Amino acid sequence: MPETPEDLHEALATAVLELDEVLTADLCNKAVALGYDAWTTIEQGLIAGMNRAGKLFDEEEYFVPELLIASDAMYAGLGILRPHISQANTIHGRRVVIGVVQGDTHDIGKNLVRIMLEVAGFEVFDLGRDVPAQAFVDRAVEVNADVIALSTLMTTTMTQMSKVVSILEEGNIRHRFKVIVGGAPLSQQFSDRIGADGYAPKAAQAVQLAKQLTGLVNAAA
Amino acid sequence: MSDLAPRDRLGRVLSKQGVDRPPVICTGGMMNAAVLGVMEEEAAPKLPAAHFSSEGMAALAEAVHHATGFENIGVPFCMTVEPEVLGSRIDPGTLACEPKIAAEAYASSAAVDIQDIRTLLKSGRIGTVVQAAYYLKRRNPEVPIIASLSGPVSTAASVVDPLSFLKELRTKPQDAHRVLDYVTRLLIAYAEEVARNGADVIAIGDPTATGEILGPKIFRDYAVRYINQLCDAVHAAGKPVIVHICGDMSRSREYLADLHCDAISTDAKVNLVRLKEDYPQLNTMGNVSTTLLEFGDAEKVSRTTERLVRDGIDIISPACGLSTSTGLDNIRALTGAVKTTRLN
Numbered sequence: 001m002p003e004t005p006e007d008l009h010e011a012l013a014t015a016v017l018e019l020d021e022v023l024t025a026d027l028c029n030k031a032v033a034l035g036y037d038a039w040t041t042i043e044q045g046l047i048a049g050m051n052r053a054g055k056l057f058d059e060e061e062y063f064v065p066e067l068l069i070a071s072d073a074m075y076a077g078l079g080i081l082r083p084h085i086s087q088a089n090t091i092h093g094r095r096v097v098i099g100v101v102q103g104d105t106h107d108i109g110k111n112l113v114r115i116m117l118e119v120a121g122f123e124v125f126d127l128g129r130d131v132p133a134q135a136f137v138d139r140a141v142e143v144n145a146d147v148i149a150l151s152t153l154m155t156t157t158m159t160q161m162s163k164v165v166s167i168l169e170e171g172n173i174r175h176r177f178k179v180i181v182g183g184a185p186l187s188q189q190f191s192d193r194i195g196a197d198g199y200a201p202k203a204a205q206a207v208q209l210a211k212q213l214t215g216l217v218n219a220a221a
Numbered sequence: 222m223s224d225l226a227p228r229d230r231l232g233r234v235l236s237k238q239g240v241d242r243p244p245v246i247c248t249g250g251m252m253n254a255a256v257l258g259v260m261e262e263e264a265a266p267k268l269p270a271a272h273f274s275s276e277g278m279a280a281l282a283e284a285v286h287h288a289t290g291f292e293n294i295g296v297p298f299c300m301t302v303e304p305e306v307l308g309s310r311i312d313p314g315t316l317a318c319e320p321k322i323a324a325e326a327y328a329s330s331a332a333v334d335i336q337d338i339r340t341l342l343k344s345g346r347i348g349t350v351v352q353a354a355y356y357l358k359r360r361n362p363e364v365p366i367i368a369s370l371s372g373p374v375s376t377a378a379s380v381v382d383p384l385s386f387l388k389e390l391r392t393k394p395q396d397a398h399r400v401l402d403y404v405t406r407l408l409i410a411y412a413e414e415v416a417r418n419g420a421d422v423i424a425i426g427d428p429t430a431t432g433e434i435l436g437p438k439i440f441r442d443y444a445v446r447y448i449n450q451l452c453d454a455v456h457a458a459g460k461p462v463i464v465h466i467c468g469d470m471s472r473s474r475e476y477l478a479d480l481h482c483d484a485i486s487t488d489a490k491v492n493l494v495r496l497k498e499d500y501p502q503l504n505t506m507g508n509v510s511t512t513l514l515e516f517g518d519a520e521k522v523s524r525t526t527e528r529l530v531r532d533g534i535d536i537i538s539p540a541c542g543l544s545t546s547t548g549l550d551n552i553r554a555l556t557g558a559v560k561t562t563r564l565n
């Protein structure tokens with residue numbers, strides 16, 4: 001077992017990266033027992049490990065099964081550390097409403113984006129799959145979201161995305177939300193045509209897009 | 222050879238004999254052309270009712286064939302027949318939206334209750350598809366009848382919660398293999414039954430089994446293994462088999478050559494010319510972009526199709542599932558271009 005907080009963080013990041021949920025939980029319990037700062041442990045350990053897994057995913061060393069298992073390990077650790085976070089630590093507070101549009105129940109891609117958004121500090125409201133256009137808008141208004149993220153795998157249901165934009169326009173609230181779209185049959189061209197604010201071909205790029213659109217990073221970065 | 226009947230032309234391509242030009246087909250199943258225009262134009266049965274009646278399914282499949290110019294007749298019009306038989310709850314969809322899984326039958330691979338295959342074969346809509354193939358074969362002897370099955374990985378991930386299943390491919394390989402073995406045994410029995418009753422060709426659509434989701438190792442260890450068991454069984458039944466894999470195959474591409482199919486159909490992202498160069502033994506099928514078919518104009522569809530024909534792609538087809546709002550003009554531009562393009 002590691003001797004210093006830094007060693008423990010490194011071991012924790014490695015445990016998440018190596019998909020070891022049991023070791024991740026053990027190390028988080030140890031961090032709590034030793035009185036290490038929970039927020040730093042999450043950031044330097046769990047999230048660092050998940051980011052490394054995400055990098056391997058981008059590099060096509062890891063694929064969907066590995067990323068899902070790594071995120072299970074990360075969430076197991078978060079469950080242990082979260083009650084010990086001191087009040088001084090707040091995340092940036094940007095909110096995303098996410099879901100798979102009505103008519104489609106394929107949610108693997110949406111779940112990957114949700115995980116990566118949470119890792120990046122977004123507060124994510126996941127509406128699940130087969131979500132009516134109006135429900136996205138209602139929830140976004142209710143939680144005062146910054147971003148509405150729409151996913152679909154099916155060509156049949158792509159039109160549901162433009163319906164969300166239309167509902168926002170009809171309600172004169174289009175300017176209050178950034179709408180981003182993703183899914184295998186989509187393209188930047190499609191995003192432009194329906195008047196969305198952005199498209200991302202991969203989960204990690206969706207996070208970058210959400211950061212740009214909410215002013216967390218500038219577009220050039 | 223220019224007056225080859227569609228059934229002979231497809232049969233010759235799949236057995237690697239020479240033809241005058243590539244056939245143009247749309248297999249059914251995940252890749253079906255039961256678009257709104259067909260149901261509006263032809264006095265055909267409507268969806269979702271036609272998913273549930275063998276006569277309705279057969280008549281709609283014939284209407285698709287007549288309205289589009291595709292040189293085959295394909296059934297069914299969804300990917301939910303097998304998961305439904307295996308206990309998942311399906312949403313029948315609407316006129317414009319295909320049926321989908323409303324709730325998977327099991328939360329994990331270990332929870333799957335293995336049932337008798339012969340009993341399952343008599344349940345759900347397997348009989349509907351088999352009977353539809355029977356009618357179609359009797360009424361259309363010159364046209365190849367294609368029965369489309371959901372592939373082993375996609376079926377398993379529609380019976381077990383897909384996120385659990387994908388994780389268990391790595392964390393609990395024994396449980397995942399148990400489910401895939403079970404699902405594959407059902408698919409083999411179903412393929413044999415529908416081949417015996419009228420299907421000339423079996424198509425296997427396995428969109429979840431893409432290397433883009435699974436990665437090369439899991440693609441090889443699971444997808445290739447079980448798809449090949451199914452292909453071998455179809456061959457033993459004396460029929461050819463087409464396999465469709467979605468997505469950009471990236472690092473799993475080399476394993477496409479290991480599939481025991483008679484033609485491989487891919488997404489628009491895959492360069493079929495290069496695939497053919499690298500693996501000359503493969504019969505390639507595809508891959509007119511479904512986005513182009515839905516949003517492009519007929520002239521561009523024709524040009525793209527002509528290029529595929531001139532590039533020597535063996536069978537011309539849409540690249541993936543068509544949106545039901547795809548216009549008939551564009552589909553006819555695709556099929557028309559294949560039939561009129563002259564090869565020098």
